[in-house]
Amino acid sequence: MIAFVVRRLLQSILVMLAVGFIAFSLFTYVGDPINNMVGQDTTLEQRQELRERLGLDDPFVIQYGRFLIKAVQGDFGISYRHRRPVSDLIAERIPATLELSFVAALLALFIGVPMGVYTGLHRRGFLSQVFLTVSLVGISLPTFLIGILLILIFGVMSQDINLALGFSLLPQLPTFGRGETVQLGWWSTGFLTESGLLALILPSITLALFQMTLIMRLVRSEMLEVLRTDYIKFARARGLTNRAVNFGHALKNTLVPVITITGLQLGSIIAFALITEQVFQWPGMGLLFIQAINEVDIPVMASYLMMIGFFFVVINLIVDLLYYVVDPRLRADKAVAGGHQ
Amino acid sequence: MAVEAGAAARLADALRRFFDGDIWYSFTRSPVIIVSAVITALFVVSAVFAPLVAPHNPFDLASIDLLDSFIPPVWLADGDPRFLLGTDDQGRGILSTIIYGARISLGVGFASVLFAMVLGIALGLISGYFGGTVDAVIMRIADVQLTFPAILIALLIDGLARAVLPRDFHGEVWFYVLVLAIGLSFWVQYARTVRGSAMVERNKEYVQAARVIGIPPVLIMLRHVLPNVMGPVLVIATINLAIAVITEATLSFLGVGVPLTSPSLGTLIRVGNDFLFSGEWWITIFPGAALAILVLAVNLLGDWLRDALNPKLR
Numbered sequence: 035m036i037a038f039v040v041r042r043l044l045q046s047i048l049v050m051l052a053v054g055f056i057a058f059s060l061f062t063y064v065g066d067p068i069n070n071m072v073g074q075d076t077t078l079e080q081r082q083e084l085r086e087r088l089g090l091d092d093p094f095v096i097q098y099g100r101f102l103i104k105a106v107q108g109d110f111g112i113s114y115r116h117r118r119p120v121s122d123l124i125a126e127r128i129p130a131t132l133e134l135s136f137v138a139a140l141l142a143l144f145i146g147v148p149m150g151v152y153t154g155l156h157r158r159g160f161l162s163q164v165f166l167t168v169s170l171v172g173i174s175l176p177t178f179l180i181g182i183l184l185i186l187i188f189g190v191m192s193q194d195i196n197l198a199l200g201f202s203l204l205p206q207l208p209t210f211g212r213g214e215t216v217q218l219g220w221w222s223t224g225f226l227t228e229s230g231l232l233a234l235i236l237p238s239i240t241l242a243l244f245q246m247t248l249i250m251r252l253v254r255s256e257m258l259e260v261l262r263t264d265y266i267k268f269a270r271a272r273g274l275t276n277r278a279v280n281f282g283h284a285l286k287n288t289l290v291p292v293i294t295i296t297g298l299q300l301g302s303i304i305a306f307a308l309i310t311e312q313v314f315q316w317p318g319m320g321l322l323f324i325q326a327i328n329e330v331d332i333p334v335m336a337s338y339l340m341m342i343g344f345f346f347v348v349i350n351l352i353v354d355l356l357y358y359v360v361d362p363r364l365r366a367d368k369a370v371a372g373g374h375q
Numbered sequence: 376m377a378v379e380a381g382a383a384a385r386l387a388d389a390l391r392r393f394f395d396g397d398i399w400y401s402f403t404r405s406p407v408i409i410v411s412a413v414i415t416a417l418f419v420v421s422a423v424f425a426p427l428v429a430p431h432n433p434f435d436l437a438s439i440d441l442l443d444s445f446i447p448p449v450w451l452a453d454g455d456p457r458f459l460l461g462t463d464d465q466g467r468g469i470l471s472t473i474i475y476g477a478r479i480s481l482g483v484g485f486a487s488v489l490f491a492m493v494l495g496i497a498l499g500l501i502s503g504y505f506g507g508t509v510d511a512v513i514m515r516i517a518d519v520q521l522t523f524p525a526i527l528i529a530l531l532i533d534g535l536a537r538a539v540l541p542r543d544f545h546g547e548v549w550f551y552v553l554v555l556a557i558g559l560s561f562w563v564q565y566a567r568t569v570r571g572s573a574m575v576e577r578n579k580e581y582v583q584a585a586r587v588i589g590i591p592p593v594l595i596m597l598r599h600v601l602p603n604v605m606g607p608v609l610v611i612a613t614i615n616l617a618i619a620v621i622t623e624a625t626l627s628f629l630g631v632g633v634p635l636t637s638p639s640l641g642t643l644i645r646v647g648n649d650f651l652f653s654g655e656w657w658i659t660i661f662p663g664a665a666l667a668i669l670v671l672a673v674n675l676l677g678d679w680l681r682d683a684l685n686p687k688l689r
Contacts, residue, residue: 049519060538174671176621178628179663182648186660190652298522305527312629313648324629327534335534342527350522 042354046347051102053343057336058101061111062094110337115329120337123322129221130212131318134310135303137234138241142303143296146246150253151285154261169247177306181240181313185209188236208233210315237314241307245299252295256288297353301346398683408679414672422478429474430457433467434637440466445650448657461657463643464650469657472643473665479639480666483553484620488612490558491619495565496608500596502566503573514570517563525560529622532556533631549634557622564611572604606684614677617670624666640666 076084085091089100104110110120153162172180189209196202213229215222224230260266261284269279308320315321319338326334393399402408421428431438443466446455454461460469502510520528533556537545545552576582577600585595620640626632627641628648635642640662647659 045515052519056535060535063539170674171667171671174617174674175667176625176628176670178625179644179667182644182651182659182663186651186656190654190656301522302524305524308530309526309625309629324631327530327537327631330538332538335538339531342523346522 038358039355042351046351049347050343053340054102054105055098057105057339058098060332060336060339061101062097105337105340110340111333113326113331113334115326115331115334120333123334124319124337124341125220126222127317127319127322129223130316131304131307131311131320133224134234134237134241134316134318135300135307137238138245138307139296139300139303141238141242142245142249142299145242146249147253147292149246150250151257151280153250154254154257155280157258165250169250172243172247177240177244177309178313180243181236181310184236184240185313207236209236212317237310237316240313241303241310244306245303248299249292249296253288253292256291257284260284260287294353294357297349297356301349304345305342401679401683405679407675411672411675411679414668415676418477418669418672419481421474422481425474425478429471430459430468431471433471433475442466445655447655448661460661461655463647463658464655469661472638473640473662476638476640476643476662477665477669479633479637480620480623480641480669483550483557483623483633483639484616486550486554487557487561487619487623488615490554491561491615492565492608492612494558495562496569496601496604498562499566499569499604500573500600503570504577504592504596504600506574510570513566517566520560520563525618526622526625528560529556529626530629530631532559533626537631546634546636549632553623553626553632556626557619560622561615561619564615565608568607568611569604572607573600576600576603610677610681610684613673613680617673617677620666620673621670640669 089097092100108121110124112118113120113123116123149165153159153165156162175183188204188207192204192206195204208229211233212224213231213233214227215224215230216226224234266279266284269283274282307316307318308323310316311318311320312324319341322334323338325331326338402412426432433439443455443458443462444464446458446462447453448461448469449456449459451461458468458470460473462468463472498513502513533552536552536556540548540552573596582595582599585599590598623632623639624641624644627639628645630645633639633642635646638646643662644659644666647655647662650656650658
């Protein structure tokens with residue numbers, strides 16, 4: 035056990051070092067940081083002096099080490115574009131992304147699991163076929179297209195449709211930004227105001243849809259597998275009610291893989307939030323990153339890279355360790371992540 | 376003469392075997408698959424022959440007129456019979472931009488699938504055939520990469536290229552940058568599949584025999600092992616084509632993929648998105664629908680191919 039944990043930890047550290055190396059190379063080889071800091075009229079001597087003062091003349095390894103130490107302390111430098119510390123920018127943006135991802139994950143779980151159980155229990159049912167067809171469409175539609183469709187229906191056309199029908203079928207929902215937010219310390223939350231909650235609806239559905247179909251299909255296939263096993267037959271033979279068999283015995287045993295996959299998907303939700311944020315102009319980290327790419331704002335790009343890398347490494351580490359704890363039959367190298375799309 | 380006749384007979388024989396075979400049988404038995412195949416073929420053909428198929432060339436400045444901008448589709452009031460699906464803000468016919476856009480989307484899609492396939496097969500063969508340290512290193516990299524979503528990797532590679540290359544130069548090489556970015560984010564699947572099969576094939580007698588008579592490893596891998604692992608690889612490639620098209624569209628929608636001067640379907644959707652609120656929905660919805668239909672058709676084909684080639688899977 036200890037050997038496994040140590041090996042796994044070492045591997046995580048190695049990955050983080052590699053990610054840090056890429057991020058640092060960005061700093062070093064793309065553009066000249068001095069040019070980004072000083073004006074036109076700075077003389078060559080002044081530039082050289084600044085270069086020495088900032089330690090940009092030191093050997094690569096020393097600079098890399100310094101970069102890593104600062105990164106561990108949460109210091110990612112100053113954004114070229116915003117002229118502010120990147121850590122401040124990220125602290126401002128991170129609540130928006132995390133709240134959106136959190137709501138989307140809840141939606142995916144609490145709608146996806148019941149749908150999966152239903153389609154697993156009623157294989158040939160009409161509703162099951164509908165769910166499966168919809169999920170196929172859901173997988174084929176790119177996230178940003180779903181967002182645009184929702185905006186078109188609930189933001190642009192809902193008034194016209196209601197007028198044509200004569201009663202209000204579709205609510206008008208906000209399609210832009212976070213609405214009003216409340217500041218709790220450094221954390222800004224949209225959960226406490228009506229406009230903040232309304233603004234969450236469309237983006238979180240957009241973000242949740244893909245994961246929802248994934249969870250639904252996973253639960254369905256797991257249910258089908260478990261329902262075929264002997265202990266389910268035996269439970270039925272004992273005369274237990276359908277309810278007890280389906281939920282007490284079958285569902286319970288499907289949940290281990292569901293929990294792991296959901297855990298792993300948490301990372302992809304945060305990655306996909308980037309697309310959703312662009313569609314709905316949601317002021318989160320993803321939007322910050324996309325802007326940084328377009329403006330070649332290296333410090334922001336590098337720190338986003340480091341943060342996302344760290345996030346994924348931690349999630350994978352936790353999931354692998356959980357696997358090991360929950361099911362000792364599974365060797366670590368079988369714990370494959372879901373790198374979808 | 377005799378050689379040609381022999382070749383023709385062999386071809387006829389191969390065709391007859393194909394049409395008598397399981398794959399063709401299951402193809403003719405499924406209307407959904409026939410429709411998907413027809414749709415995919417339509418997209419590919421109209422993309423290849425775009426200059427002949429499209430009503431007009433949307434990038435030929437002589438053929439577009441700003442006065443024609445924002446014309447709705449034909450069946451709405453104010454529609455113009457010249458523009459079946461309406462026009463965009465620059466007076467380009469939506470149908471024409473979709474056909475030219477699909478050309479770019481499919482071009483990037485095919486090229487990146489091919490790149491990922493070649494890279495994945497090469498690394499998978501090396502990994503599976505030689506084993507040992509090489510195998511461990513390649514598979515460790517694959518494991519690590521699999522933990523990150525592919526779209527994120529493609530975005531990062533594209534963003535890095537954008538940061539490293541000068542702006543003008545990037546304007547010229549965007550196609551290769553995109554193919555590299557998308558291809559590098561998908562090679563793992565091929566490598567894993569090929570490695571698994573190669574490890575099995577390596578110990579079979581025909582490979583041992585080839586080794587005994589002194590055929591170099593590269594030739595053994597390419598001529599003897601590769602043909603035996605191609606089936607699953609083709610299935611992955613079909614499904615990956617859909618994913619590659621989506622990835623390219625997503626990158627372009629985010630404004631980091633294809634440049635505005637040669638728009639793909641994703642770029643068209645991004646541009647049209649700005650006009651959604653002013654009521655010109657057709658500029659974004661039609662390219663979106665084209666993308667969705669293309670991806671759905673290719674997905675269905677891929678699923679069917681997987682089941683047809685491997686009856687053991689459900």
